Amino acid sequence: MGNNVLKAEKLFGLLGHPVGHSMSPAMHNDQFEKQGLPYFYHAFDVDPRDLKEAVEGMRALGISGFNVTVPHKVEIMSYLDEIDEEAQIIGAVNTVVNKKGRWIGYNTDGKGYVQSLLTKTGKGLHDYNILVIGAGGASRAVVTSLYKYGVQSLAITNRTISKAENIRKNLGHEIEILEKEKAEIKTGEYDLIINTTSMGMSPHVNTIPWKTDVLKQGCLCSDLIYNPLKTTWLKEAEGQGADTLNGVGMFVGQGAVAFELWTGIWPDIERMSEVVLEQLRRK
Structure with missing residues (x-):
């Protein structure tokens, strides 16, 4: 020391x-x-x-x-x-x-994440429609803080629906739980899409958690991963005109x-x- x-x-x-x-x-x-x-x-x-x-x-x-x-x-x-x-x-x-x-x-994980969003957007998030991908520990922290902050709408999609249901159970039924196919159909409605999974993390850098071809104009794609600093998903999202935020x-x-x-x-x-x-x- x-x-x-x-x-x-x-x-x-x-x-x-x-x-x-x-x-x-x-x-x-x-x-x-x-x-x-x-x-x-x-x-x-x-x-x-x-x-x-x-x-x-x-x-x-x-x-x-x-x-x-x-x-x-x-x-x-x-x-x-x-x-x-x-x-x-x-x-x-x-x-x-x-x-x-x-x-x-x-x-402080969720509050810290909301702080990083506010710094990035330069404005409040109250009118945002948000999709969260994943239902692990990071998702639980992010969803809890966003719910307590107060946003327009909040949805979780996860391979195992019961895990997403467990997050909602502790918060409120206003949170929408969607199977991947249904969430994909609504991709163009979201102002913010957050990847809380490990998809795209080194060494599996070529996997992407969500498609980017039908993103809403001005959508912010946020990845909690910071290794690599810019995941393949964020690169693809930028290519479609989206704004991005990495896990730093x-x-x-x-x-x-x-x-x-x-x-x-x-x-x-x-x-x-x-x-x-x-x-x-x-x-």
């Missing part, structure tokens, strides 16, 4: 397995320095079998807060004192705040919301993005 951690007044971290690839330490430590905060962020590689002991150790050390990534986002909830309402609905925690010795769990926005957004929960300061998102992009170029 070096000399910086010895000078730190507060210590923050990341619990995951593995964590060697994580860009969070570089992103947060750069922001702590920019904001003039004597804090330090370190990634801790924690085997799932050791999670309880790791949390107890962090509690004993008085760690000020930490992020949680795979495979611990659900299991961590068992060891917290309180869980934010949105995190309860999503069923996963990715950020923990130490409030006077009590661990409070949040999920969500990653930076969730980090920014976590940073604010820990410090009370909204960070420099542009600088955080630059740090992440630089990390990605090195990989």
Whole structure:
């Protein structure tokens, strides 16, 4: 960890397995320095079998807060004192705040994603008709935050319909659940199409989650993937005149919301993005 951690007044971290690839330490430590905060962020590689002991150790050390990534986002909830309402609905925690010795769990993935959308569009999303592809953990976070934000219409399509139904069950029946064939027919009606699946992620870069030949004019196609930075799907969508957003926005957004929960300061998102992009170029 070096000399910086010895000078730190507060210590923050990341619990995951593995964590060697994580860009969070570089992103947060750069922001702590920019904001003039004597804090330090370190990634801790924690085997799932050791999670309880790791949390107890962090509690004993008085760690000020930490992020949680795979495979611990659900299991961590068992060891917290309180869980934010949105995190309860999503069923996963990715950020923990130490409030006077009590661990409070949040999920900043969805809020971070909505923030990245607002930054991209430069306007509100209340009149948007939105299609979400996939019904895994990322979809649950995105759909929950978009639903709570309030949009014109929200639909989920997934190979296994029951998984999509489970997301709707915790929110509201206004959310439409569509089989792929029915959703494809309505493609031209959507202002925003979001891919929350791994389709198109390296090394399977040639697979695409959705057709692009009948997109609505001005449609925004958003992919949560950032490896590659521009998926084949986003390239095809751009070729059809669509606007696009890659997964860096969500990653930076969730980090920014976590940073604010820990410090009370909204960070420099542009600088955080630059740090992440630089990390990605090195990989």
